[in-house]
Each structure stands twice: as C-alpha cells, then as structure tokens.
Amino acid sequence: MWKGVESVELVTSPPEYEDFYRREYPAMVALAAAVSGSFAAAEDLAQEALTRAFRRWGRISTYDRPGAWLRRVTINLALSRRRRLASEARLRLRLGGPPLVEPPEGDETHVWIAVRRLPARQRAAIALYYLEDRSVAEIADILGCSEATTRVHLHRGRTKLATMLEHDP
C-alpha cells in the first residue's frame, strides 16, 4: 500500500568531533596498518574506531585523552582482524585455497616481514613507539597494561626486529 512521504533527518556532527576526526584519522590509518598488516583494511579499521568514537562522543569528549581511547580501540580492532584472518588462512590452507599473496621486493618490505613475526602486543607497542613517538607511560595507558609490561614488549620487540633484520638485510 502506498502511503505518504516521510522526511529524513540530516545528520550532523559537533565541530569538535570533526576537528578530532581530521586530526586523528590519518594517524589511525597508519596505526591500523602497522598492527593489522593491511593498508587496504586500515582505512576501514580507522573509520570503524572513529565511528565508535562518534557514537559515544558525548562521553569520550569529556576524557582527558580521547586519543588514547581511540588508539586502544583501533589496536583492538586491528588485532581482532588479524586473529580472524589467521584462522581463515589456516582453513584455506587446509582446503587448498588460493596461495597467500607475497609482498613485493624492497627494503621496506623486509621490515614489514620482520614486523609480522612479532607477537601482537609487541607489534602494537612498537607501532606506537615508532609511529607516534609515544612515551612508555602513554603506550602503557593505551595498551591497558603496566609500564613494566610495556617496557618488556618494547624491549623484546626491538630486539627481535634488530636480530631479524641483521640476518635478513
């Protein structure tokens, strides 16, 4: 049955959220790419994290460091994506699926191959350290662990990277 026309509300966002978005989006894309390993998925992950921030903006805008909340969400999303991909990759291998895509050659490629061998938390800590020059205290706050644990992640991650790159110049 045909009925009357409905109006559709236009959605707007507060200016401070727009500033927050413009400031953080590229950084979240980089962070998501570094942790998830996929630049293709990074924009979606960053978008998802910022969309979650938008839905809770009334609360998050009151935080001292909304950026820390955003980074934690981004990292969790990126790690979650990796876990799912890993299980699916196992399934595909078992069923004889298509081969995994090999990265191209290049010096940067060797670095990312080494990074992907790091455990998840180390990868996240390393990304925050190198991408954003975060202090240990800030990284601990974002990752939700102690500073001592963060130091362990950073130390082990950097040591492993150095070892792997020395053997794979």
Next chain:
Amino acid sequence: MKAEDRVRAAYRALAERAARQADVEAGLRRAMRARRVAPAAAAVAVVVGLIGGAAWLGLFPAAPEPASTPATTPAPQTSSTTSSIPPATNPPPAVPDRYRVATDGLPDGALPLRTAPDPTAPVIAELPPAYAGIRRLGETQTLDDGSVWYRVRLTEPVTVVADGDEPIVGWLDSTYLVPLPEGLAVTNAELEPCEGGTDFEATNPTSVFVSSLRMAAVAEGCTRIVVGFSSGDAPSGWSDIGDGTAPAASPPSWRILQAPWPLIIHFPDLTSAWGDAAGEAGAYLVRQPDRSLALVVTRPADEVWVRTIGGRLVVDLREASRPQPPWGPAAALLRAPFTGPGRVEATGLARPFEANLAVWVESEDGTVQEAVFSGSPTLGTHRTDRYAIPTNDWLEAWAPFAVRVEDLAPGEYRLVFDTGGQEPLSVPFTLQRSGPAPEVPSDEANELARRLVDFATGGTPPPMADEVTLRLADQVSISHPATAMTDPSNWVVDDALFAGRVGPFDLLDGLRRWPNITVSERRTSPRCGGRPADWWPTETLLQLPVVIEPVGVESCLEWYSLSVLVDGNGAVAELVLDLYEP
C-alpha cells in the same frame, strides 16, 4: 643502515603514506552517516579480505575495495525454469547489476529509495538492512558530496511509503549498496516454491564462507530460506538435521515430514559469516559454542525441503499450525519463557548491538523490577535492574544465550530483551508464587574480590597461602612462595600463546582495566560467548572458587575471568585466568 634506522624509516614512510592517501573528508561523512548503526565495517572489511585471500601485509599496492564494487560479481539473471539456474562457477558478467542493502551505516536504520538522485528528494520506499531485491538499471549520478547514486528497480516485495506507479523504480545512494556475490541470484521466480524436493539440479556449494542469508515468503503458508556461498571451496561434512551428530550425504537433499523444532542445520567447517538473518521470519545464522555456524529456523514447519541448488542452500518450509515462539528482528526465544516460583528463565538467540544483550523485567505499568539475574554466557549472579549478556564480537552472526531472573514477587510482567540496535523483544509472563531467595556470593567472596582489585590498583595483597599457583585455564601452571606474591611482576605468566593471544599474561591486568566486577561462586568456569568450561578438577575442590568477571565489557575480547581458590584459612592458594578465545 642500522636495523633501528630501517625500522624507523619504514614506519615514517607508512605514516606519510597514510597522511597522503587517507581520505579524511569522505571518512568523516561516513562516520556521520553511521550515527546509529552497529560497528560492522570492520567485519565487512574482514570478509572482503577473506574472499580476496588472506593476504598479510597488504601494506603494498592493493587499494581498498569500495563498498559498491563487488569482490565477486553476481551470476547472470536466469529464467524461470529451475534447470536454467547456473552453477556458481559460471563466469560472471563484467558489471554487477544486483545489489543488497548494507547491514550497517543506514540513516535511521533503513535505506530510502528516492524519486531522484538527491538526499532531499521524496522517499518511495524504505529498504531494510540486507534487502536483496535491487536491480541496477545502468544510470548513475555523482553528487557534489561525492556520493554516487544508482537508478534501480526493486524485484522483491517491500513496504512502499509514497505514492507512485509500479514497477518500483527510483534512486539509491550506492554508499549503502553491496553487490550480491555469485550464487545469490535466486529470485522468487526462479524456483517453484515448496514443490518437489528432488526436481532441482544440485551442485556442490563452492565456498566455505556463508555470504548471505535472505528469506522471502514465496507462497501462501510457505517460506523459503536461501543461504548463499561465495566463490571458493565447498563446505565439507554436512551433518544431519536434528542433533547434528549423524553424518549425511553431501550435498544434502532432504524432504522432512514433521520437521524437528527448532530446525538446525550445522555447518561444522564454517567459521565466518556475514550478511543478515531474516529475523522477522524466524531464521538465524548462529555462532555455535565451538565457533562453527548453524542455520537455526525457529518458524515451526510441518514439511521442510533442504536442497543445494547452484551453490546455494535452499530451505523451503510449509508452515505448521503450532504456536510460534516469540521473536524479534534481533532477538528470538527458542521457546516460551519457563516460569517457576519467583523466577523466569528464557533461552534464545540474539544479535546484539556491540555484543551486549540487555535484559530486564518490567511490570505492566512499565516499572523496571530489581531482581537477581544470571545467564549463560554468564557474567555471574547479581542483583540489579537490568543485566548485560555479552554474546560474541562477531556482530553479523547470532549467538545463543540463556538468562534466569529470580526473586520476583507474584504478578504480571514483561521480559524485555534489548539488543541496542533494533526494537526490543518484549515477552509477557505471569508468576503465581514467590520463590526462595537465590544464592548470592558470600560476604567473604566479595571481600576477597575487593581486596584483589585493590591490590591490582596499588594496594596491599590479600592473605596468601604458603605456595600460590598461577594458571592459564587448564594449560599453564606455575607456583610462587607467598612472599613473592606481594610483587605484582610475579603475577605475570610468561607464556607465548594462550587463548589465541600472545603473552606474557598478567593475572592482574583484567582487574586493573576493568575494576568494575561481578563475583560468583561456582564449580564450572564461565566463558564469554560460550558454554561454561568444565575443565575444573572438581574432585579436588574443597571449596567453590570465587570467580571474578568484568561488568560492562563491550566485547568478549575484553572479557576475562579470574577464579580464586582459597585454603582452609581463607588465604589465596590458586588463581586461574581465562580469556575469551576467538
């Protein structure tokens, strides 16, 4: 160049690339549009990644797939005879012409079909999420804000909200359209509804991934469910309908009289899915406790046909006259709530917004009742006026739940299930008698939990036994003397892998991050998004463990349980950390 410099240079290049390529303004528009929707973008991204192959480190040239560009293109349109249905392996046409509505990002929960490519143009129809009857007619228009609009014709029934002439043709913002993958091009006209059961050409499904589920009432008293599989490999190990334990021929071709209820078709090899279930018709894709998937049909049926047709699983149901259990668009009960003295219990399936299903009881006048709640997947037993059940973090799947509400006075009530994103499911029930007071955690258990939280956040530890054992579920066990337990660093179990995560694992970490806890005492170990674990060596338990879980977590990924066993003196003797395993 030193390794440190190479690493720093790689990260710097990544940041520069992100700053250069990230389309901030387009993303901001999407965020504003996604004001009220479930955060499924990541899940969609995952599936796109899965279909395209599990390519790690796509830090390389592959560009993200726009929402309106298919990972696989749909099968060509078919005629009305069943023999002409193409197998899913047919070469696809170059340009997709069939689409469904996205399941997230929809303004006000629906996609308006408009008379013109203009967001202010009159609305012809409101298309619900996952509505799949969209045929693109070829014309497109790009607006100033960058959005691309398609002129389309609707091919499936839909509620129309404006005056107009049929056939239903209008314009849609392609931002919210997803091309139908190959194998989903089943329309009502292509199959004779609810006839036969052996007349159709059956071919192997060709993927391990369930890509979509849609339903349509195709005839009076008859309902069809279609599960599409995207390109890839066939599911193996179809199991029998019923308890799922007996093997069956593959592909299935069953005609069932007096079908079991609920009807459950297991996909034991499938671990990921997306797309929508047709909740309004009582069929759901459900994440099982073992993480596999099942199609659960709660609509009672007298006769059921299950077939694979052209790579699609087709289930036709001729409806039964039996009473149907309550269901809503995002929550369904498997049976009417069970009531006992002072209590009500319900089991069902839910697809919660952000993985939390809120449950409460209200009286006839709408007053929310305070009661004792418990549930499975459980967060313990506690007195409150509403209860949040985490289901799982996979927002596109459905998850089972059970809830018990105790300590209610006799009266008329409604049990409300709020998934956060859809209309709550409200189920009336009556209690004739009051019941005994339910068990609640002892004061000692609450005090022990409080002291552990206090210690985790910098306070002093609770009393410790001479030797304290730390465990990661039933996998890892280490011991320390009591004196060592005053140092928080000794609460870390340095194990590489556990529950799909990477160590080391700090047993105090959860208490620090989620100090808002609930406490229970029980013999089984709770599990977020699954059945309670039974790995406790119950024969050795002299006392029930005190189980601590977080309250208000948004995802099972954030959930933890810390189970504490005390000795006869009330000193902590053993602590067991468990985490959700995706």
